[in-house]
Amino acid sequence: MLSFISGTGLLDNFNPLNYVSQGEYVYWWSEAYRLVLSGFWGRLIAALCLVGAFWFGVYRKMPGLGIFLFFITVTITYLGGLIKAALWWTN
Protein backbone atom coordinates (compact mmCIF):
# COMPACT_ATOMS: atom_id res chain seq x y z
CA MET A 1 0.00 0.00 0.00
CA LEU A 2 2.86 2.34 0.82
CA SER A 3 5.00 0.97 -1.99
CA PHE A 4 5.02 4.29 -3.82
CA ILE A 5 6.58 5.89 -0.75
CA SER A 6 9.09 3.14 -0.11
CA GLY A 7 9.82 3.01 -3.85
CA THR A 8 10.88 6.63 -3.80
CA GLY A 9 12.91 6.09 -0.64
CA LEU A 10 10.82 8.71 1.19
CA LEU A 11 10.59 6.58 4.33
CA ASP A 12 14.36 6.20 4.37
CA ASN A 13 14.58 9.90 5.20
CA PHE A 14 13.04 9.09 8.58
CA ASN A 15 15.69 6.53 9.43
CA PRO A 16 18.09 8.22 11.90
CA LEU A 17 20.85 5.75 11.01
CA ASN A 18 21.13 7.47 7.63
CA TYR A 19 22.52 10.51 9.42
CA VAL A 20 24.41 9.15 12.44
CA SER A 21 26.18 5.91 13.25
CA GLN A 22 24.43 3.31 15.39
CA GLY A 23 26.94 3.82 18.19
CA GLU A 24 26.32 7.57 18.21
CA TYR A 25 22.57 7.05 18.08
CA VAL A 26 22.61 4.66 21.08
CA TYR A 27 24.89 7.11 22.94
CA TRP A 28 22.35 9.96 22.44
CA TRP A 29 19.53 7.88 23.81
CA SER A 30 21.53 6.65 26.80
CA GLU A 31 22.53 10.26 27.53
CA ALA A 32 18.85 11.31 27.31
CA TYR A 33 17.94 8.45 29.66
CA ARG A 34 20.74 9.42 32.06
CA LEU A 35 19.65 13.08 32.01
CA VAL A 36 15.87 12.76 32.25
CA LEU A 37 15.06 9.44 33.90
CA SER A 38 17.87 9.02 36.41
CA GLY A 39 20.31 11.00 38.47
CA PHE A 40 20.03 14.57 39.70
CA TRP A 41 18.15 16.03 36.72
CA GLY A 42 15.55 13.26 36.73
CA ARG A 43 14.91 13.87 40.42
CA LEU A 44 14.75 17.64 39.94
CA ILE A 45 12.38 17.47 36.95
CA ALA A 46 10.12 14.96 38.76
CA ALA A 47 10.01 17.13 41.90
CA LEU A 48 9.23 20.26 39.84
CA CYS A 49 6.47 18.39 37.99
CA LEU A 50 4.94 17.22 41.28
CA VAL A 51 5.02 20.74 42.74
CA GLY A 52 3.63 22.03 39.42
CA ALA A 53 0.83 19.45 39.57
CA PHE A 54 -0.30 20.87 42.91
CA TRP A 55 0.30 24.48 41.87
CA PHE A 56 -1.68 24.28 38.65
CA GLY A 57 -4.16 21.56 39.68
CA VAL A 58 -5.15 22.90 43.09
CA TYR A 59 -4.01 26.50 43.46
CA ARG A 60 -4.59 27.74 39.89
CA LYS A 61 -7.70 25.54 39.43
CA MET A 62 -6.40 23.85 36.26
CA PRO A 63 -7.01 20.16 37.08
CA GLY A 64 -6.28 18.94 33.54
CA LEU A 65 -2.77 20.38 33.62
CA GLY A 66 -2.35 19.15 37.20
CA ILE A 67 -3.22 15.57 36.22
CA PHE A 68 -0.95 15.79 33.16
CA LEU A 69 2.00 16.94 35.31
CA PHE A 70 1.25 14.23 37.86
CA PHE A 71 1.45 11.53 35.19
CA ILE A 72 4.72 13.04 33.90
CA THR A 73 6.03 12.79 37.48
CA VAL A 74 5.02 9.11 37.70
CA THR A 75 6.57 8.42 34.30
CA ILE A 76 9.92 10.05 35.15
CA THR A 77 9.98 8.38 38.57
CA TYR A 78 9.41 4.81 37.42
CA LEU A 79 10.19 4.62 33.69
CA GLY A 80 13.96 4.43 34.30
CA GLY A 81 13.51 1.24 36.32
CA LEU A 82 11.10 -0.15 33.74
CA ILE A 83 13.58 0.43 30.91
CA LYS A 84 16.34 -1.19 32.97
CA ALA A 85 14.10 -4.21 33.60
CA ALA A 86 13.22 -4.41 29.89
CA LEU A 87 16.92 -4.24 28.91
CA TRP A 88 17.75 -6.91 31.49
CA TRP A 89 14.91 -9.06 30.13
CA THR A 90 16.06 -8.80 26.51
CA ASN A 91 19.74 -9.49 27.32
Add this chain to the structure above:
Amino acid sequence: MALGKDLPPKQDGGLVIGTLGGAEKPTGLLTAISAIENYAMNERESGSVPHGFFTTQNRVSFFAVGFTGGLVSGLVAALLTPIAIGVIENYIPIFGSHEPSLYDQCFAFAVSLSFSLGYAAFISRVRGDYVGTASKSAINDLVSGLATGAVLKLIIALVGFHFMYFVVLAPQNIGPLLLKLHPLVKLPTLEWWFQWLGEFRHVFLISSYVIVLTTFLTVATPVVAIMLSVRGSRRRKMQEKKWG
Protein backbone atom coordinates in the same frame (compact mmCIF):
# COMPACT_ATOMS: atom_id res chain seq x y z
CA MET B 1 -22.36 18.25 59.15
CA ALA B 2 -23.64 21.69 60.03
CA LEU B 3 -20.48 23.61 60.68
CA GLY B 4 -21.79 27.14 60.70
CA LYS B 5 -25.01 29.11 61.05
CA ASP B 6 -27.14 29.74 57.96
CA LEU B 7 -27.38 33.25 56.72
CA PRO B 8 -30.84 34.72 57.42
CA PRO B 9 -32.99 35.26 54.32
CA LYS B 10 -33.11 38.92 53.35
CA GLN B 11 -36.48 40.64 53.37
CA ASP B 12 -36.00 42.82 50.31
CA GLY B 13 -36.80 40.03 47.86
CA GLY B 14 -33.42 40.33 46.24
CA LEU B 15 -32.87 36.61 45.68
CA VAL B 16 -30.93 36.19 42.45
CA ILE B 17 -30.16 32.47 42.35
CA GLY B 18 -31.27 31.37 38.92
CA THR B 19 -29.73 27.94 38.50
CA LEU B 20 -31.06 26.13 41.57
CA GLY B 21 -34.24 24.10 41.89
CA GLY B 22 -32.94 21.00 40.13
CA ALA B 23 -32.24 22.71 36.85
CA GLU B 24 -28.48 22.39 37.05
CA LYS B 25 -26.88 19.00 37.49
CA PRO B 26 -23.11 18.99 37.99
CA THR B 27 -21.44 16.59 35.58
CA GLY B 28 -17.96 16.77 37.06
CA LEU B 29 -15.93 18.25 39.87
CA LEU B 30 -15.33 21.53 38.05
CA THR B 31 -19.03 22.14 37.35
CA ALA B 32 -19.88 21.16 40.94
CA ILE B 33 -17.35 23.61 42.38
CA SER B 34 -18.48 26.33 39.97
CA ALA B 35 -22.09 25.74 41.04
CA ILE B 36 -21.11 25.94 44.73
CA GLU B 37 -19.24 29.20 44.11
CA ASN B 38 -22.31 30.49 42.30
CA TYR B 39 -24.66 29.48 45.15
CA ALA B 40 -22.35 31.03 47.75
CA MET B 41 -21.99 34.28 45.83
CA ASN B 42 -25.75 34.59 45.44
CA GLU B 43 -26.41 33.69 49.07
CA ARG B 44 -23.89 36.26 50.26
CA GLU B 45 -25.66 38.88 48.15
CA SER B 46 -29.28 37.91 48.79
CA GLY B 47 -29.30 35.85 51.99
CA SER B 48 -29.88 32.17 52.50
CA VAL B 49 -32.39 30.36 50.27
CA PRO B 50 -35.34 28.60 51.99
CA HIS B 51 -34.89 25.00 53.19
CA GLY B 52 -35.95 22.50 50.53
CA PHE B 53 -34.87 24.78 47.70
CA PHE B 54 -31.85 22.53 47.16
CA THR B 55 -33.71 19.50 45.74
CA THR B 56 -33.03 15.81 46.24
CA GLN B 57 -31.83 15.57 42.65
CA ASN B 58 -29.30 18.33 43.34
CA ARG B 59 -28.11 16.55 46.46
CA VAL B 60 -27.73 13.20 44.68
CA SER B 61 -25.81 14.73 41.79
CA PHE B 62 -23.35 16.51 44.13
CA PHE B 63 -22.95 13.29 46.11
CA ALA B 64 -22.30 11.35 42.87
CA VAL B 65 -19.59 13.78 41.78
CA GLY B 66 -17.81 13.46 45.15
CA PHE B 67 -18.28 9.69 45.19
CA THR B 68 -16.82 9.16 41.69
CA GLY B 69 -13.88 11.43 42.48
CA GLY B 70 -13.17 9.74 45.81
CA LEU B 71 -13.29 6.30 44.22
CA VAL B 72 -11.20 7.09 41.13
CA SER B 73 -8.56 9.20 42.88
CA GLY B 74 -8.36 6.56 45.60
CA LEU B 75 -7.85 3.76 43.08
CA VAL B 76 -4.97 5.70 41.49
CA ALA B 77 -3.43 6.03 44.97
CA ALA B 78 -4.11 2.34 45.64
CA LEU B 79 -2.23 1.39 42.46
CA LEU B 80 0.76 3.56 43.34
CA THR B 81 1.00 2.53 47.00
CA PRO B 82 2.46 -1.01 46.52
CA ILE B 83 4.97 0.49 44.07
CA ALA B 84 6.01 3.12 46.65
CA ILE B 85 6.31 0.49 49.41
CA GLY B 86 8.25 -1.68 46.92
CA VAL B 87 10.68 1.24 46.44
CA ILE B 88 11.06 1.74 50.19
CA GLU B 89 11.72 -1.99 50.67
CA ASN B 90 14.27 -2.01 47.78
CA TYR B 91 12.24 -4.26 45.46
CA ILE B 92 11.39 -1.69 42.80
CA PRO B 93 13.88 0.75 41.23
CA ILE B 94 13.21 4.47 41.34
CA PHE B 95 14.90 6.91 38.93
CA GLY B 96 16.60 3.82 37.50
CA SER B 97 18.33 3.04 40.81
CA HIS B 98 17.91 -0.08 42.96
CA GLU B 99 19.41 1.68 45.98
CA PRO B 100 17.01 4.51 46.80
CA SER B 101 18.20 7.35 49.01
CA LEU B 102 16.02 8.73 51.81
CA TYR B 103 14.88 11.46 49.40
CA ASP B 104 13.87 8.81 46.81
CA GLN B 105 11.90 6.84 49.40
CA CYS B 106 10.08 9.98 50.60
CA PHE B 107 9.44 11.03 47.00
CA ALA B 108 7.92 7.64 46.11
CA PHE B 109 5.63 7.90 49.13
CA ALA B 110 4.70 11.50 48.25
CA VAL B 111 3.85 10.49 44.66
CA SER B 112 1.59 7.69 45.92
CA LEU B 113 -0.26 10.12 48.21
CA SER B 114 -0.37 13.07 45.81
CA PHE B 115 -3.31 12.19 43.58
CA SER B 116 -5.79 11.63 46.42
CA LEU B 117 -4.47 14.54 48.45
CA GLY B 118 -4.53 16.83 45.41
CA TYR B 119 -8.13 15.87 44.73
CA ALA B 120 -9.09 16.45 48.36
CA ALA B 121 -7.22 19.78 48.38
CA PHE B 122 -9.06 20.81 45.21
CA ILE B 123 -12.40 20.09 46.88
CA SER B 124 -11.19 21.99 49.97
CA ARG B 125 -11.05 25.14 47.85
CA VAL B 126 -14.79 25.56 48.46
CA ARG B 127 -14.17 26.04 52.22
CA GLY B 128 -14.77 29.78 51.93
CA ASP B 129 -18.16 29.18 50.26
CA TYR B 130 -19.74 27.43 53.26
CA VAL B 131 -22.23 30.28 53.83
CA GLY B 132 -25.91 29.59 53.09
CA THR B 133 -28.40 26.72 52.91
CA ALA B 134 -27.76 25.77 49.28
CA SER B 135 -23.99 26.10 49.34
CA LYS B 136 -23.75 24.24 52.66
CA SER B 137 -25.95 21.40 51.37
CA ALA B 138 -23.92 21.18 48.16
CA ILE B 139 -20.59 21.11 50.03
CA ASN B 140 -21.87 18.60 52.59
CA ASP B 141 -23.09 16.29 49.81
CA LEU B 142 -19.88 16.66 47.81
CA VAL B 143 -17.71 15.86 50.84
CA SER B 144 -19.97 12.96 51.96
CA GLY B 145 -19.72 11.56 48.43
CA LEU B 146 -15.93 11.88 48.57
CA ALA B 147 -15.84 10.11 51.94
CA THR B 148 -18.13 7.29 50.74
CA GLY B 149 -16.07 6.81 47.55
CA ALA B 150 -12.85 6.81 49.58
CA VAL B 151 -14.23 4.21 52.00
CA LEU B 152 -15.43 1.99 49.11
CA LYS B 153 -11.96 2.29 47.57
CA LEU B 154 -10.47 1.31 50.94
CA ILE B 155 -12.64 -1.83 51.05
CA ILE B 156 -11.75 -2.73 47.42
CA ALA B 157 -8.03 -2.17 48.11
CA LEU B 158 -8.09 -4.12 51.39
CA VAL B 159 -9.83 -7.11 49.78
CA GLY B 160 -7.75 -6.88 46.57
CA PHE B 161 -4.37 -6.64 48.35
CA HIS B 162 -5.20 -9.48 50.74
CA PHE B 163 -6.35 -11.54 47.74
CA MET B 164 -3.00 -10.83 46.05
CA TYR B 165 -1.09 -11.87 49.18
CA PHE B 166 -3.05 -14.97 50.19
CA VAL B 167 -4.21 -16.30 46.81
CA VAL B 168 -2.52 -14.92 43.67
CA LEU B 169 1.05 -14.66 44.99
CA ALA B 170 0.91 -17.64 47.38
CA PRO B 171 3.85 -19.96 46.48
CA GLN B 172 1.56 -22.92 45.75
CA ASN B 173 -0.37 -20.82 43.18
CA ILE B 174 2.31 -18.63 41.64
CA GLY B 175 4.69 -21.56 41.00
CA PRO B 176 2.43 -23.48 38.58
CA LEU B 177 1.33 -20.19 37.00
CA LEU B 178 4.93 -19.20 36.24
CA LEU B 179 5.74 -22.68 34.93
CA LYS B 180 3.12 -22.18 32.21
CA LEU B 181 5.43 -19.54 30.75
CA HIS B 182 8.28 -22.04 30.49
CA PRO B 183 8.70 -22.40 26.74
CA LEU B 184 8.59 -18.61 26.43
CA VAL B 185 10.78 -17.76 29.44
CA LYS B 186 13.96 -19.55 30.51
CA LEU B 187 13.86 -21.58 33.75
CA PRO B 188 16.53 -19.53 35.63
CA THR B 189 14.54 -16.35 34.85
CA LEU B 190 11.34 -17.99 36.08
CA GLU B 191 13.13 -19.04 39.25
CA TRP B 192 14.29 -15.44 39.80
CA TRP B 193 10.72 -14.22 39.25
CA PHE B 194 9.38 -16.80 41.69
CA GLN B 195 11.83 -15.69 44.35
CA TRP B 196 11.18 -11.99 43.73
CA LEU B 197 7.38 -12.38 43.84
CA GLY B 198 7.65 -14.52 46.98
CA GLU B 199 9.57 -11.76 48.74
CA PHE B 200 7.53 -8.92 47.22
CA ARG B 201 4.10 -10.25 48.18
CA HIS B 202 4.26 -8.96 51.77
CA VAL B 203 4.34 -5.45 50.26
CA PHE B 204 0.64 -5.90 49.47
CA LEU B 205 -0.13 -6.55 53.14
CA ILE B 206 1.73 -3.40 54.21
CA SER B 207 0.07 -1.41 51.41
CA SER B 208 -3.41 -2.42 52.49
CA TYR B 209 -2.85 -0.64 55.83
CA VAL B 210 -1.03 2.33 54.33
CA ILE B 211 -4.17 2.83 52.22
CA VAL B 212 -6.10 3.34 55.48
CA LEU B 213 -3.86 6.35 56.20
CA THR B 214 -4.34 7.68 52.66
CA THR B 215 -8.11 7.36 52.99
CA PHE B 216 -8.09 9.14 56.34
CA LEU B 217 -6.05 12.03 54.89
CA THR B 218 -8.31 12.23 51.81
CA VAL B 219 -11.43 12.57 53.94
CA ALA B 220 -9.88 14.70 56.68
CA THR B 221 -8.38 17.33 54.34
CA PRO B 222 -11.64 18.95 53.14
CA VAL B 223 -13.45 18.45 56.48
CA VAL B 224 -10.67 20.12 58.49
CA ALA B 225 -10.30 22.89 55.88
CA ILE B 226 -14.05 23.69 56.05
CA MET B 227 -14.08 23.57 59.87
CA LEU B 228 -11.11 25.93 60.11
CA SER B 229 -12.65 28.29 57.58
CA VAL B 230 -16.00 28.37 59.44
CA ARG B 231 -14.22 28.97 62.76
CA GLY B 232 -12.16 31.74 61.20
CA SER B 233 -15.20 33.52 59.76
CA ARG B 234 -17.07 33.19 63.11
CA ARG B 235 -14.14 34.80 64.93
CA ARG B 236 -13.99 37.56 62.33
CA LYS B 237 -17.71 38.27 62.76
CA MET B 238 -17.38 38.33 66.56
CA GLN B 239 -14.46 40.74 66.27
CA GLU B 240 -16.46 42.94 63.91
CA LYS B 241 -19.38 42.97 66.43
CA LYS B 242 -17.01 43.87 69.26
CA TRP B 243 -15.61 46.79 67.32
CA GLY B 244 -19.10 47.88 66.40
